[in-house]
Amino acid sequence: MKISEVANSVNLPISTIRYYEKIGIITDEHVLRDQNNYRKYAQSIIQHLAVVKQCVAVGFTIHEIQSMISKNGFSSKDQASIIQARISEIEEVQKKLENSKQTLYELLKSDITCEDGFGKY
Template sequence: MRIGELCAKAGLPRDTVRYYERQGLLEKIPQPNVSNNYKVYSAVDLQRLKMIKHAKMLGFTLSEIADVLAIWVDDAFSVEQKRASLVRKLMQIEEKERALVALRAGVVNALNKIGQPCDDAF
């Protein structure tokens, strides 16, 4: 599929897709015909873009996303190395999840106290 169709299916602007490609988050897309600039993207590219978009929405940085993608596609990593790296990333995600739960509790607590007199002792 061409970039317009890819963008429509991924829900991302062309500039974002091109940026991700320049940053190495998408594999280099060969141009099948040197007489035009059309690149043909695959379903794998679409899946990767959807994953990137979802991870960004959850607060992950492009660097963190790139780390996971690199581990997944790099043939230099053994299966055990890939598993260990992804387990470490999963542990980081779970740590973030615990921090978000604590943050949510604090925000709910603050929300519940709105309009009540301040009784903090100095």
């Protein structure tokens, strides 16, 4: 597959695909070279990039994804541990957001106006 075909298939900019290749997120197993030394991507790149996009969507950093790829496989226990850690982080953020939302509701109930100055009743 050409890079443009990959980009269209996974809905990523070509520049992102090139960047992922440069930093090792796209490994050599997904990149082939034709007679003219042009890159051709294996069909497996589609699933690989779909997993990368899912990891980014749930909050993994590019560095974390690089680290996971460089390990070249995980035990089920390791995978469960990584996922559980991410779930814990998300739950912590949810608690903070819920607390912030409650604080804002309390501000609404207190009927504070700023017409006479910030925070004056």
